[in-house]
Amino acid sequence: xxxLVQSGAEVKKPGESxxxxxxxxxxxFTSYWIGWVRQMxxxxxxWMGIIYPGDSDTRYSPSFQGQVTISADKSISTAYLQWSSLxxxxxxxxxxxxxxxxxxxxxxxxxxxxxx
Amino acid sequence: QSVLTQPPSASGTPGQRVTISCSGSSSNIxxxxxxxxxxLPGTAPKLLxxxxxxxxxGVPDRFSGSKSGTSASLAISxxxxxxxxxxxxxxxxxxxxxxxFGGGTKLTVL
Numbered sequence: 556x557x558x559l560v561q562s563g564a565e566v567k568k569p570g571e572s573x574x575x576x577x578x579x580x581x582x583x584f585t586s587y588w589i590g591w592v593r594q595m596x597x598x599x600x601x602w603m604g605i606i607y608p609g610d611s612d613t614r615y616s617p618s619f620q621g622q623v624t625i626s627a628d629k630s631i632s633t634a635y636l637q638w639s640s641l642x643x644x645x646x647x648x649x650x651x652x653x654x655x656x657x658x659x660x661x662x663x664x665x666x667x668x669x670x671x
Numbered sequence: 672q673s674v675l676t677q678p679p680s681a682s683g684t685p686g687q688r689v690t691i692s693c694s695g696s697s698s699n700i701x702x703x704x705x706x707x708x709x710x711l712p713g714t715a716p717k718l719l720x721x722x723x724x725x726x727x728x729g730v731p732d733r734f735s736g737s738k739s740g741t742s743a744s745l746a747i748s749x750x751x752x753x754x755x756x757x758x759x760x761x762x763x764x765x766x767x768x769x770x771x772f773g774g775g776t777k778l779t780v781l
Contacts, residue, residue: 590770592716599673600708600716600759602770616769650715656722657706657761657770661715 557581559589559651559662566668567641574637575665577651584632585609588654591625591636594664595647605654606634641669674699675760675773682779688748691776693760695741699771703763705743707736710757710775719758720745747778755780 562576579589590605604615608627615625627634634651646669652658676694683689693705707720718727720736723743735746743762747754760773 592772599757599775600710600761600772602761602772604769614769617767652716654770656704656718657763658708658716659718659721659727661717664715 557653557660559653559660561649561651561662561665564666564668566670568671569641569643569669571641571669572637572639573641573667574635575649575667577634577636577662579632579634579653582653585629589627589634590652590654590657591623591634592650592652592658593619593647594650600650602657603636603649608632608634641667643669643671645669673774674764674767674771675762677758677760677773677776679774680777680779682781683747683750684781685750685752687750688746689750689778690747691745691758691760691778693743693745693773695743695762695771697741698766699741699762699764700738700743701741702765705736705738706761707734707743707745708759708761710759712756716759750780752780754778 585608588605591603593601603619606613606625608629624637648664651662653660704722708716709719710716723738724736758776764771
């Protein structure tokens with residue numbers, strides 16, 4: 556059974572750094588693109604970017620390029636989304652999703668709250 | 672402003688058939704397949720339709736998808752109360768070299 560399990564909710568202050576994770580199981584992690592989707596409170600889904608764990612090829616939405624970093628550690632079948640300096644506007648639910656096609660499997664979501 | 676355009680809301684009574692539209696352009700829907708997702712309140716999205724009109728295993732055949740040119744539609748027949756959810760379309764965009772979502776449609780079962 557394909558599963559994507561994300562790390563737990565985070566509460567951070569503006570300016571702090573953060574790295575959240577998404578562990579895949581039940582399939583060949585290195586053979587499928589995996590991406591991140593943002594959902595701000597009460598809003599719709601926004602595609603952020605994807606990574607191919609097999610060779611770390613990464614693509615970003617222009618809206619998120621330079622704002623976040625997507626990475627993966629294929630040795631532990633885990634993808635990451637990280638921020639170097641959080642802003643209050645980063646408060647949202649973040650989902651990882653396998654792309655075979657886009658979003659055939661989703662993680663349960665990680666709620667990130669940024670507040671002073 | 673989402674790249675793909677959906678109506679913000681739709682509604683129907685139990686047993687009815689409702690359709691939700693998704694409009695794009697030549698760089699996304701016009702040249703790539705469309706997927707649809709259902710998001711029940713407080714849960715992660717779930718793939719409902721892929722490759723324009725294919726249902727993943729376990730999705731009832733009450734749900735169907737179609738595509739024509741730069742637009743796509745999701746149809747739900749025999750509407751049930753448990754269908755009340757947000758529905759999103761998505762496609763790959765060749766110009767952006769990334770995925771794009773519609774803004775979502777909130778379906779209310781009256």
